[in-house]
Amino acid sequence: DVLTDLSADCESLTLEDVLENGLVHKEYKLVVAGHSLGGGIASILAIMLRNSFPNMRCYAFSPPGGLLSKSLADYTKQFIVSVVVGKDIIPRLSMLNLEDLKRRIIRIVANCNKPKYQILLHGCWYEVFGGKPDNFPTELDGRSQEALTQPLLAEENLMAQQSPLYTSLDDNSPLGSSPQYPHLFLPGKIIHIVEENSTKGWFSSEVKYSASWSQETAFGSILISPKMITDHWPDTVLRALHSLVQTDASCISCRSQGEAF
Numbered sequence: 001d002v003l004t005d006l007s008a009d010c011e012s013l014t015l016e017d018v019l020e021n022g023l024v025h026k027e028y029k030l031v032v033a034g035h036s037l038g039g040g041i042a043s044i045l046a047i048m049l050r051n052s053f054p055n056m057r058c059y060a061f062s063p064p065g066g067l068l069s070k071s072l073a074d075y076t077k078q079f080i081v082s083v084v085v086g087k088d089i090i091p092r093l094s095m096l097n098l099e100d101l102k103r104r105i106i107r108i109v110a111n112c113n114k115p116k117y118q119i120l121l122h123g124c125w126y127e128v129f130g131g132k133p134d135n136f137p138t139e140l141d142g143r144s145q146e147a148l149t150q151p152l153l154a155e156e157n158l159m160a161q162q163s164p165l166y167t168s169l170d171d172n173s174p175l176g177s178s179p180q181y182p183h184l185f186l187p188g189k190i191i192h193i194v195e196e197n198s199t200k201g202w203f204s205s206e207v208k209y210s211a212s213w214s215q216e217t218a219f220g221s222i223l224i225s226p227k228m229i230t231d232h233w234p235d236t237v238l239r240a241l242h243s244l245v246q247t248d249a250s251c252i253s254c255r256s257q258g259e260a261f
Contacts, residue, residue, distance in 0.1 A: 030056040035234050036090060039063030043080055043187035047072070050079060058188070059083065062232050065219055066094030066184040073185040073216060080188025084214070085240050086195060086231035087223040095181035101222045185216040192218065193240045209243045 030053045034042030039060035044067075046058035058080040068076065084091045112119065192214035195207055222228075230236055 032056065032058040033061070034063075035061040035237065036232065037064065039082070040067050040187075043067065043076065043082075046080055047076060057081075060187055061234075061237050062088055062090055063186060064093055065091045065097065065186055068185055068187050070183060070185060073187060076188040082186045082188050082190045083193065083237065083241075084186070084190060084219070085193045085209075085237050087225040087228050088231040089222060089228040090232050091186055092219045092222045094184050096183060097220065097222050099181070186219060190214045190216060190219075193244065207239070207243065208247065209240045211244055 030049070032042045032046045032049070034040070040063045042058055043060045043063060046056060049056055056079060058076075060080060060082045062084060063082050067073075082091070109119065190213065191211050193209050193211045196210045197208055
């Protein structure tokens, strides 16, 4: 995507051109689709074309999360379907989610007595090789609430300099404090595809997926995982869709709730 964006040329295309010359065969139905940023653009284009093409459909694969207001997101459920795979970070990206992630990371690091280089090394190991973070030892275990409120030396230095990063983490401003940014959501109805199980062999591995309808609120936080980037790749999305086609029963819940679409 980055290389494509850097080497791409701009082509002007007005909405009037689409309405007048875009459809040569009037009997064809209009379907708009896109992946990642293209999924967000496809969704906005579908909203713009909705009045002229009431039977149009849009499929947004792994679209950006901070895209539409709640009322507009609800409106697009009539003609847009978003497809999200696993723990993909892009559909969970929004200013609110990033702010929440920043605050949580800083609070955990500030109250952790493990050297920061160890945190970095363990994080890199988990990112590259995976693992089960729930089984990792937690430095917060066994520490009293009073101890957790005592700042570390580095934190005291930042607080002495009145760093805005730490003043925002005052005990009087909990993680759930009033947001500074508007709530923005994924477009349309949302199909969430997740791994059911995986089988690894000597020369190949097989991953099976299942799909179900999901609510936009399910993507209200960023999940840290080795797959938060790879789940966004187009080939991963395509592989998941092919898996669902081969095991048609995995998407029965999607079909039953989406018949009207």
